[in-house]
Amino acid sequence: MIRTIVLLLLLVSAAKALGREVVVGVYQNPPKLVAAADGAASGILGDLLTEIAGRENWQLKTVQCDWAYCLQLLQAGEIDLLPDVAFSEERALLLDFHRTPALFSWSQLYLAPGVPLDSLADLTGKKVLVLRDSIQQRYLQQQLNSAGIEAQLIETRSMAEAFAMVAAGQADAVAANHYFGRAHMDEYQLMQGDIVFQPVQLFYASRKGRNQDLLAVIETDLAQWQANASSPYYHILQRWGANTPPLQMPERVWWLLSMLSALLLLALLGAWWLKKQVAEKTRHLQASEERLSTILNSVDAHIYIKDTKGRYQYLNRKVAELFGCTAEQALGRRDDAFFDAATSANLQQNDQRVLQQGQRIVEEERNCSLDGQQCHTYLSVKMPLRDAKGKIYALCGISTDITEHKQQQQEIHQLAFYDALTGLPNRRLLLERLQHAVALNQRQPQQGALLFIDLDHFKDLNDSLGHAMGDKLLQLAAQRLQQHLRKIDTLARLGGDEFVVLLTDMHPDAELAIQKAGLIADKIVQLMAEAFMLQERPYSLSASVGVVMFSDGCNADELLQRADLAMYDAKERGRNGVRFFNQQMQAEVSARTELATGLRQAMAQQQFVLHFQPQIQGDTTVGAEVLLRWQHPDKGLVAPGLFIPVAESSGQILQIGRWVLQQACMQLAEWARHSDTASWYLAVNVSARQLHDVHFVDEVKKALRDNGAIAENLVLELTESQLLQDIDTVIHKMQQLTALGVRFSLDDFGTGYSSLSYLKRLPLSQLKIDRSFVRDILTDANDKAIIKTILALGQSLELAVIAEGVETEPQYQKLLQLGCQQFQGYLFGKPVALAEFAKAQLGSFTQR
Numbered sequence: 001m002i003r004t005i006v007l008l009l010l011l012v013s014a015a016k017a018l019g020r021e022v023v024v025g026v027y028q029n030p031p032k033l034v035a036a037a038d039g040a041a042s043g044i045l046g047d048l049l050t051e052i053a054g055r056e057n058w059q060l061k062t063v064q065c066d067w068a069y070c071l072q073l074l075q076a077g078e079i080d081l082l083p084d085v086a087f088s089e090e091r092a093l094l095l096d097f098h099r100t101p102a103l104f105s106w107s108q109l110y111l112a113p114g115v116p117l118d119s120l121a122d123l124t125g126k127k128v129l130v131l132r133d134s135i136q137q138r139y140l141q142q143q144l145n146s147a148g149i150e151a152q153l154i155e156t157r158s159m160a161e162a163f164a165m166v167a168a169g170q171a172d173a174v175a176a177n178h179y180f181g182r183a184h185m186d187e188y189q190l191m192q193g194d195i196v197f198q199p200v201q202l203f204y205a206s207r208k209g210r211n212q213d214l215l216a217v218i219e220t221d222l223a224q225w226q227a228n229a230s231s232p233y234y235h236i237l238q239r240w241g242a243n244t245p246p247l248q249m250p251e252r253v254w255w256l257l258s259m260l261s262a263l264l265l266l267a268l269l270g271a272w273w274l275k276k277q278v279a280e281k282t283r284h285l286q287a288s289e290e291r292l293s294t295i296l297n298s299v300d301a302h303i304y305i306k307d308t309k310g311r312y313q314y315l316n317r318k319v320a321e322l323f324g325c326t327a328e329q330a331l332g333r334r335d336d337a338f339f340d341a342a343t344s345a346n347l348q349q350n351d352q353r354v355l356q357q358g359q360r361i362v363e364e365e366r367n368c369s370l371d372g373q374q375c376h377t378y379l380s381v382k383m384p385l386r387d388a389k390g391k392i393y394a395l396c397g398i399s400t401d402i403t404e405h406k407q408q409q410q411e412i413h414q415l416a417f418y419d420a421l422t423g424l425p426n427r428r429l430l431l432e433r434l435q436h437a438v439a440l441n442q443r444q445p446q447q448g449a450l451l452f453i454d455l456d457h458f459k460d461l462n463d464s465l466g467h468a469m470g471d472k473l474l475q476l477a478a479q480r481l482q483q484h485l486r487k488i489d490t491l492a493r494l495g496g497d498e499f500v501v502l503l504t505d506m507h508p509d510a511e512l513a514i515q516k517a518g519l520i521a522d523k524i525v526q527l528m529a530e531a532f533m534l535q536e537r538p539y540s541l542s543a544s545v546g547v548v549m550f551s552d553g554c555n556a557d558e559l560l561q562r563a564d565l566a567m568y569d570a571k572e573r574g575r576n577g578v579r580f581f582n583q584q585m586q587a588e589v590s591a592r593t594e595l596a597t598g599l600r601q602a603m604a605q606q607q608f609v610l611h612f613q614p615q616i617q618g619d620t621t622v623g624a625e626v627l628l629r630w631q632h633p634d635k636g637l638v639a640p641g642l643f644i645p646v647a648e649s650s651g652q653i654l655q656i657g658r659w660v661l662q663q664a665c666m667q668l669a670e671w672a673r674h675s676d677t678a679s680w681y682l683a684v685n686v687s688a689r690q691l692h693d694v695h696f697v698d699e700v701k702k703a704l705r706d707n708g709a710i711a712e713n714l715v716l717e718l719t720e721s722q723l724l725q726d727i728d729t730v731i732h733k734m735q736q737l738t739a740l741g742v743r744f745s746l747d748d749f750g751t752g753y754s755s756l757s758y759l760k761r762l763p764l765s766q767l768k769i770d771r772s773f774v775r776d777i778l779t780d781a782n783d784k785a786i787i788k789t790i791l792a793l794g795q796s797l798e799l800a801v802i803a804e805g806v807e808t809e810p811q812y813q814k815l816l817q818l819g820c821q822q823f824q825g826y827l828f829g830k831p832v833a834l835a836e837f838a839k840a841q842l843g844s845f846t847q848r
């Protein structure tokens with residue numbers, strides 16, 4: 001055993017004597033590490049290693065490399081030791097270190113002259129040189145990243161190169177250990193910056209698990225030497241100018257480092273807070289973007305953004321639906337990808353007004369799909385979008401589909417201004433156009449005319465063939481008229497069977513214009529007289545036309561009223577003709593209007609009175625005709641011929657007739673109470689309007705009932721003309737009343753169409769020979785013949801016949817001779833008030 005130990009000791013000492021080869025990496029980092037001219041390791045750490053190697057009999061073999069390469073060689077195990085290696089946890093995974101630091105060092109920034117640098121933030125935009133793979137590089141990069149500072153870190157291979165580059169103005173600063181910086185800053189004329197960072201402990205390092213023995217020796221020596229101020233350690237430090245005690249940091253460095261750390265902490269806190277704010281803002285933005293998107297996609301409008309080239313940059317759900325694709329598919333495409341050529345050209349034109357002239361426009365756009373099949377109308381509001389400098393970079397559009405609204409508007413317009421049956425303009429549109437034409441004519445007289453057309457006896461068609469056929473005929477008439485008019489003329493339907501033609505620009509010469517209007521009116525009468533085919537059968541009617549020419553100071557309403565008057569005049573003159581308006585018509589209308597007003601007052605103020613004219617048979621008064629008079633406060637007694645026609649046309653005859661019936665029945669009832677007069681009857685005139693009124697029968701019944709009159713004593717006088725219309729209804733009404741006992745007399749007999757066929761159907765009691773025949777009975781053989789015929793007719797139909805207008809004894813005698821038995825006329829008594837009538841008829845009749 002002892003021999004073995006001795007042997008080992010001998011081997012160790014032999015090995016020592018031989019000297020161990022230690023491969024050392026050397027790079028230039030003065031004064032800490034320097035490669036001497038012969039390649040030997042020098043500088044503080046080189047000399048220390050040489051001192052230790054000398055004592056331990058190590059043969060140092062140096063390998064020159066730059067820092068990064070040296071580190072690679074050490075990790076690869078190709079060198080045994082590398083001085084000047086700062087400790088880090090990361091490196092400790094790959095390398096072994098001794099425990100006692102060989103040196104303490106820190107890093108500082110060295111600056112080109114004039115570069116201000118008070119804090120890390122000042123590095124923004126600066127170029128900073130760092131040794132490649134150095135801990136300064138890693139540290140600075142981390143700090144800059146976490147503080148969000150954008151500085152450019154540029155790698156270099158050596159400190160000397162880096163200092164030279166800053167000196168040459170190629171960079172703003174260089175990060176270096178303070179040993180190198182202090183030793184070289186003056187040489188390169190750089191300034192020491194206030195930023196101090198990363199204090200480090202420097203060691204000799206070896207590849208993990210390889211040279212523990214070497215590191216153990218270094219550890220022992222360093223520990224002993226650092227504890228002894230006269231040791232080689234301090235000599236070497238002194239030699240390389242590192243006079244300050246290297247084992248502790250200078251106070252300023254600590255202070256600076258603390259400040260830096262505090263600043264860093266603040267910066268980190270600031271960065272964290274900023275990050276939080278940004279995250280929060282981003283969240284808010286995202287949330288509000290989602291909200292906005294939800295809103296934009298829910299609204300019932302098409303919202304979009306187009307760039308200056310008309311390419312879609314944004315579109316909401318409605319637009320995507322319209323295009324039939326997703327929003328993403330539509331982005332970047334132009335309108336010509338979705339609309340037909342005309343639409344996209346129009347859209348482009350509108351867009352250019354916004355994009356080039358910066359206008360905000362509101363336009364109605366009619367957009368049709370690519371195939372032109374689907375067209376919609378939009379109300380589009382488009383406005384330019386500008387950047388911070390006011391330059392237009394896009395447009396934003398909001399388009400609302402108003403197709404339905406437009407259609408409704410069109411329908412409303414159609415309903416408001418056009419006649420539903422014929423499609424012609426209605427009264428309102430006619431008046432609008434007429435007002436316009438009148439105004440134009442006043443500025444530029446070109447002569448215009450208004451033609452009022454009314455179909456004659458149109459009611460008969462409705463009554464006989466039904467309203468559907470009536471409507472059909474109105475449509476055919478409208479078409480026929482329209483075909484013969486110019487495009488600039490207006491044909492309107494006012495309602496019922498009334499049409500109006502507005503003719504403008506007829507002729508500057510008034511005479512010629514009147515001629516032209518007359519020709520057109522005649523043509524219309526001809527056109528309407530041509531048969532219409534209804535249910536495949538020809539139906540003929542006629543029309544009456546009133547014409548008025550535009551004249552000074554006459555407005556649209558007045559013109560229409562005048563044309564209407566002229567048309568009525570045409571009707572009164574036998575229909576199927578044309579009448580031009582003249583002032584006399586106007587005067588008649590004014591008089592009629594005045595009269596109608598007077599009649600209303602007369603009724604209200606009980607100004608009507610009844611006169612009675614006797615009717616004679618043999619020598620006896622058998623009854624009387626009731627004749628209406630108006631006791632006018634100014635004009636005296638007004639005869640019915642002057643007001644009955646107006647009462648008829650204004651409809652007041654219904655009220656007046658009711659009153660007459662009531663009064664007549666009252667009188668009948670009164671007479672019935674006295675034996676002398678009990679058999680007297682009263683003949684009451686009934687107007688056409690009354691007879692055709694639906695309440696007529698009831699009103700007669702009511703008058704009889706109200707007054708307790710005997711129906712058999714009431715004679716109602718009708719005229720032949722009243723029986724032309726709606727004969728069946730009239731017969732039915734007469735039958736209802738004759739069933740009660742009421743009698744009917746046919747007045748003015750012989751003047752109208754005395755048709756035997758209807759005479760036989762009518763439940764009549766009496767025929768009344770018109771006084772025009774009686775007047776000339778003695779002189780006119782014709783009249784005499786007519787009277788004879790009427791008397792014969794009455795006999796054969798078993799009707800009583802009464803002659804009216806008997807004024808003279810010879811007339812009376814002649815009538816008696818011809819066989820007439822009943823008479824009425826001035827010969828027997830004029831129509832007089834009741835009192836006078838009673839006085840005259842009760843006793844004095846025989847004295848005539």
Ligand SMILES: Nc1nc2c(ncn2[C@@H]2O[C@H](COP(=O)(O)O[C@H]3[C@@H](O)[C@H](n4cnc5c(=O)[nH]c(N)nc54)O[C@@H]3COP(=O)(O)O)[C@@H](O)[C@H]2O)c(=O)[nH]1
Nearest residue numbers: 627628639640641660685686687747804805806807825826
């Ligand atoms: N609907 C109603 N119509 C009425 C009513 N009262 C009258 N009338 C209508 O007015 C017409 C004119 O009536 P009047 O002016 O009263 O004339 C009557 C007689 O005065 C006139 N007459 C009678 N005898 C003679 C005569 O010998 N010579 C002569 N020149 N005239 C005479 O005739 C009129 C009566 O005619 P008629 O009715 O045909 O019998 C009148 O014709 C009615 O139409 C009324 O209440 N309601």
